[in-house]
Amino acid sequence: MTASSRRQFLQTLAASAVAGSYAARLGAQGAPSLPVPGVLGLELYSVRQRMAKDIPATLKIVRGWGFTEVEGGVFQGKTAAETRALLDQHGLKMQSMLTGYDLLAKSVDSVIKDAKALGVTYVGTAWIPHQGTFTRTHADKAAADFATWGKALRAAGLRFFYHVHGYEFQPSPDGTLMDTLLKQSPADAVDFQADVFWVVRGGGDPVALLTKYPGRFKLMHLKDLEKGVATNDPTGSAPDETSVVLGTGQLDFPAILRAAKASGVTHYYLEDEHPEAETQIPKTLEYLRALKV
Numbered sequence: 001m002t003a004s005s006r007r008q009f010l011q012t013l014a015a016s017a018v019a020g021s022y023a024a025r026l027g028a029q030g031a032p033s034l035p036v037p038g039v040l041g042l043e044l045y046s047v048r049q050r051m052a053k054d055i056p057a058t059l060k061i062v063r064g065w066g067f068t069e070v071e072g073g074v075f076q077g078k079t080a081a082e083t084r085a086l087l088d089q090h091g092l093k094m095q096s097m098l099t100g101y102d103l104l105a106k107s108v109d110s111v112i113k114d115a116k117a118l119g120v121t122y123v124g125t126a127w128i129p130h131q132g133t134f135t136r137t138h139a140d141k142a143a144a145d146f147a148t149w150g151k152a153l154r155a156a157g158l159r160f161f162y163h164v165h166g167y168e169f170q171p172s173p174d175g176t177l178m179d180t181l182l183k184q185s186p187a188d189a190v191d192f193q194a195d196v197f198w199v200v201r202g203g204g205d206p207v208a209l210l211t212k213y214p215g216r217f218k219l220m221h222l223k224d225l226e227k228g229v230a231t232n233d234p235t236g237s238a239p240d241e242t243s244v245v246l247g248t249g250q251l252d253f254p255a256i257l258r259a260a261k262a263s264g265v266t267h268y269y270l271e272d273e274h275p276e277a278e279t280q281i282p283k284t285l286e287y288l289r290a291l292k293v
Contacts, residue, residue, distance in 0.1 A: 031066035032285055034268060035293040036261040041069030041095065043221060043271035046281065052076070059090040065281065071096040071269045073118075080117035087118075096122040096193075096219060096267060098163065101129055104149050112156045122219060122267070123153055124193055126163035133234065134167040139177045143184035150189030161191040161219055166202030167236035178204065182213055192216050195271070196256055197223035197243065203232035206256050210263040219267045220260055222284075224249030243273035245280045247287040257293045 034040050042062055044051065051058045055075055062070065070092050075083045087094055097120045099111055104125060115123045128134070128142045142162075150160035162185070168178040182192065194217045196206040210217055225231075226242040226249050246253060260268075270288075272280050 031068070032289040034257065034288065035291060036257050036265075038260075038266045038268050039069050039095070040067075040288075041071055041267065041269045042067045042281075043269040044070050044072035046270065046272045046277050049275075055086060056090070059086060059092060063090045063092055065285065067092070069093050069095050069267075071098070071267075073097045073099055074114055080114040084118050094118050094120050096120060096124065096161075096269070098124050098126050101125045101127060101145075105145065108149050108152045112153060112158065115153075115158055116156070120158070122159050122161055122191070124161035124163050124219075126165055126193075126195075127236070128162075128165075130167075134170060134177060134236075136172055136177065136180065139168070139172070139180045140184065143181055146181075146185045146190045150186065154189050159191055159218070160189065161193050163193040163219075163221070164195055164198055164202075164204075165236040166195075166198035166204075167234050169199075169202040169204045169232075170234055176204070178209070182216055187216060191218040193219035193221065194260075194265070195221035195223060196251055197221065197225050197238075197271075198236065200225050200231055200251060201229070201233055201238055202236070203234075206251070207259040210256075210259040210265070214263045217260070217263055217265055219269070220265045221269050221271045222246060222253070223271045223273070224251050224253075226250070240273045240275055243271075243277075243280075245287065246270075246284040247291075253291065254293050257291075261293075 031040055047058055047062060068091060072094055074080050097115060097118060104111055111123060128138055130138045146160065146162060153160040162181065168181060169176045172180045174180045174183055194206060194210065199206045199209060224244050224246045226244045229238065229242045270284060272284065274280055
């Protein structure tokens with residue numbers, strides 16, 4: 001998807017979903033337990049297209065796959081309370097939500113209000129506004145904003161996190177701008193989410209990143225990058241079709257999960273951006289069931 005379309009999603013948090021009898025049959029087995037400590041949920045962006053058409057039916061499918069935890073935000077056209085009610089009706093818990101950077105800057109109090117209504121613990125953002133190349137100036141400002149929002153959320157009993165999106169691996173005196181963000185953001189107020197697809201797409205190494213910063217990455221997106229797709233790309237974007245079934249792409253998930261366990265990741269969310277995610281998610285669940293770490 002383009003950076004602009006993803007930014008739009010992060011602002012509106014309009015999720016969507018997917019049906020399929022095969023998926024429903026597989027879901028009856030329950031979502032797999034990862035071979036590492038932590039909770040496995042589904043990022044609702046994976047099912048964005050059908051969510052836009054029928055939220056209740058989509059949530060039923062997600063629960064049918066075996067998931068009980070999801071990541072998302074306030075559903076488009078709904079209030080936080082209405083979103084929470086829909087999730088409750090389908091046996092789903094939203095523990096982590098994403099929201100727009102601009103909304104946090106405009107009114108962190110309104111974000112906190114929604115987070116409380118949803119019952120989440122983690123509140124994050126996944127795109128730092130910038131035109132062209134992401135620079136040290138952008139990173140410095142973001143780290144300062146993260147500290148401000150993180151302290152406000154902590155005072156409300158919540159945790160703030162930043163979702164890595166791939167453009168942060170440009171050179172910096174600290175190593176990379178990802179290093180700058182981590183070093184300048186206070187650990188007692190700011191957590192991070194390692195979307196391993198974007199880490200690799202941007203030229204980073206998920207295992208090295210998790211190993212270098214134990215305790216900073218509390219959340220992770222499990223997502224694989226198609227073989228042959230270029231890395232060291234600073235745009236923070238990639239075609240949706242390059243999101244493939246876990247275990248069939250470039251990423252070494254046994255090594256990543258071992259590093260995540262050692263680093264202290266506690267919440268894992270499966271995310272699939274492919275247009276045919278409904279056919280890929282069951283295959284990914286099969287892969288995770290058989291995975292040895």
